[in-house]
Amino acid sequence: MNVNEAQLDALRNTIKKFGKENLEEILFATAEGTRLITNRQRIRIYLEDLTGGVLSCAHVSGPYADEIKGTSFPIVSREALVSIVFASQSPTMLTDAQNRSLPLDIRLAKTCAIATCSLFPLVRQGRSIGVICIDEETPEKPSAESVAELLTDFLNLIAGSLDQARKYQQQILLTRRVEQFKKREAGAFMVNSAVRLIDRISLASVLVPTIGSHGKTRMEVLASYSADPRLKALYDDLGSIRLGRGRSLVAKFVGDDGCINDEQLLQPVFIPDLTQQFLQKRALTEKMFLRSLYMVPRYEPETRKVICLVNYYSRENHPFTDFEAGILQTHAEMVERIIREIGDEHLEIRVLAEITDLLKERNEKLQTFLNKVLSKATKLIGADTGSIAVVREWDLEKWLVVEDDAGEIIGAKHKEWLKKKIPPFRIGGDELPREERSLTGYVAWSKQPKIIPDVEDEIRGEGFHFSTSDQIRSEIAMPIICEDTILGVICLNSLKQGYFTEEHKRILQIIESLTSRYIADIQQIENLQSQVSRLTSDVAYKDPLVSSYRLGNIIGNSHKAKELVEFINTVSVPLCNRFVSWSTNLPLEETLGLPSILVVGPTGAGKEFFFNNFYNKLNEMYRMKVSSGAELPVKKTNIAAYSGELTYSELFGHKKGAFTGAYSDRKGILEEAQGGIVFLDEIGDADPKTQVQLLRFLDSGSFFRLGESSERYGRVLLVAATNKNLQEEIKAGRFREDLYHRLSELTVRIPSLSERREDISDLATHFLGKLYRTYRGADEPMNDAPLLTDGAKTLLLTHRYEGNIRELRSILLRALFFRSGAAITENDIRRVILDSEQEPPANTHDRLQEQLAEEVLAEISAGKDFWEAVYEPYSKNRLPRDVVRLVIEKTRLTAGRTMPQIARALRVTSSESGEDAHDQKRFFKFKNFIYKTIRL
16 A cells, blocks of 8 residues: 555654653554554554553544543453563464454454454563554454554654653653542541541541543542441442432532532531431441431532532431531531642642743743643643633734634644634623633633633533533633733643542642743744844845845935935934843933934835834844844834724723723733834824823833823834824824924935935836745746846836835836736836826826725635735735725625625635634624724
């Protein structure tokens, strides 16, 4: 058979990336590799388990999985082929498993319809660690020798990772057993003392809830004591107590979810005559002659979940005095403390050690670190699956994201086969509609951990559970918070009802407290690196045919361009000194205020392009002065993209509840760019309230988040840009004169294209090369951009530009697309210019917007969806708001005026109906974007 080597290599590499906490994932990948090599679907994997002294079934795929999962074989035995292969380290083929096999194998083969079986040892460094079995329900010929060799090589390569994870799993199991042993010992000591406290107590016991294989809670005897050894033995032989209506005396008060459902048991209960009660264990009265019972509950007040029941039995009807009852209640409280604390500290110490070791590792990427944190949390707590969602902001609203629309993991996900697709979650509480509620979003909103013992009850109740798997029965979530800011949420899930406890919550709190600062630092670094990378990419491109680059990729043949370069070189040194003083924490803002630069110039002249080069120069100097690995923080925004409270929030941040839709606290960009530089485009469009706050901020560095009364301080260089005449705006009463003087301490004017015509030829070559690289086909060479003929350059040089560099770039784009030959000729340029001049209206800006809108719609018709063609370019400031509005208006004319019709035409959702949960989320996000951000 042909084995897909690429898939096999991918599996090998995947397994190499897993840590010791990822046993289930390694086993899953091992079974996948085995299926790929052998083309067989039924796989059993047995691993050596020294804690139980057996070969335990650690993984099974195919039919009869439930029956096989609990099986085990002796490590040393002549009655099981699995044991023999383990000891001999020799592969074996069993052709008639139901008749011609060993006793233990025959029993399993008949029960689970196994006709043939191939067994391969798992060996690491000469020592057996397990056996893998490949089963068939029908007689099969042995696998080809080449297949057996390939499988053996594959198993040998992954054996090291498997062994490391196996040992770690057994260490965790051993830790839990030691804890349980300690609790039993301490519990036995306490019930021993209870019998001595009051003479008439014949027997005392402690019952604790445990979860059975079907997710139902039972009450197990943790410890018991009687001065009469025979009485204690009889009691211990009774075993666990079933819960559920009519099953036992305890079941009258406690449901099968382990929670008190009868308010009588919220206080101690005295039962004077047990013979009159329904008892699961009649031997209590018939053989042990116990007559009365004083039952003291200890439980979680919020959920009524039982921690323990302390039972004090007497052989006579003995009502305790108030004094005696007080003693027993204090005694039961001490028993609870033991159950909570004795033994737990061992696991908590292990958690501390594990996370401390993890923080010492070099984790360069956030997603890698989160994966390791999630793996450790899941393993230490014993959860079946889990995820970590990180906060992402869209349209001034925070969402919790585990994976993006393409399925790429952004946060972390454990056992992906159990939680195949996790949509983004809105942060919010009761104000959210039920279909948008989730435990993850609620925990981020409340900033408090939460346990859901039964997801079905939660769905019927408040509804803070979003189902990502029908198998999940209970879950726990812990917010990750640093400096009162939500960074993400750890969410663990169990396939059992009521699995998670307060102990698990404490473990997650330890993990969160140790990792939150580290996560915040990595997030900040990654966000900054991403922003710097985008800015650098804009500056980095230099066409080999252009020789007039002066600074970054500022083209400077003209006197005006050289003035821009001189300005940057002149102001960069003192401004960088100011950045360095901020990094050493020297407070000067109260007396000197914050530095600012005003960038003015006509529309399309290249103000943001100037800023990118200016930032690149400052960042290079900052690295030289501070550290080669340092990055100067930077943030960019367009004031015209927001209005009212949203503008204030974008700049200064807001408090949760400050306005409708403010479901969580948010930092503004002036706070996020602390110690760095902020670019505010279209400053002339700032509303009066924003102008007042900006002036205050520049004067002293102080500001208030929207809805907050505590004063905060920031340190940034503010670079503001506008195409408006601010002097005229001041005269018209639309702009504050004092803010203008504060902003214009350092002013630079970006010249129009007509003022730097000697640069047009090189600018055209530069932009044409960049446009070609952006739109070239996969088979076209990177450095084979079409050349401009001399006639084309002359025509571009003499053209009257109303849209400046933006218009030049638009002309070149159309000429690139519609050129008649390999080079772009004078006729190509003339045709593009004439076509645009014949288009009404005469306003070039409107023509460009119309053209951009048509290009976007053409991209959607060609296969792109709304998110790729509109949302992402707009979010990255590559598509103006007016163009988005035009796209919507044009779609209304052709597709219909309702939002669902427009959404379908623009490919907002992946399916035609848009009825599944994921598409509904996307449609809601689309409406939010159109109404709140674009403000249609």
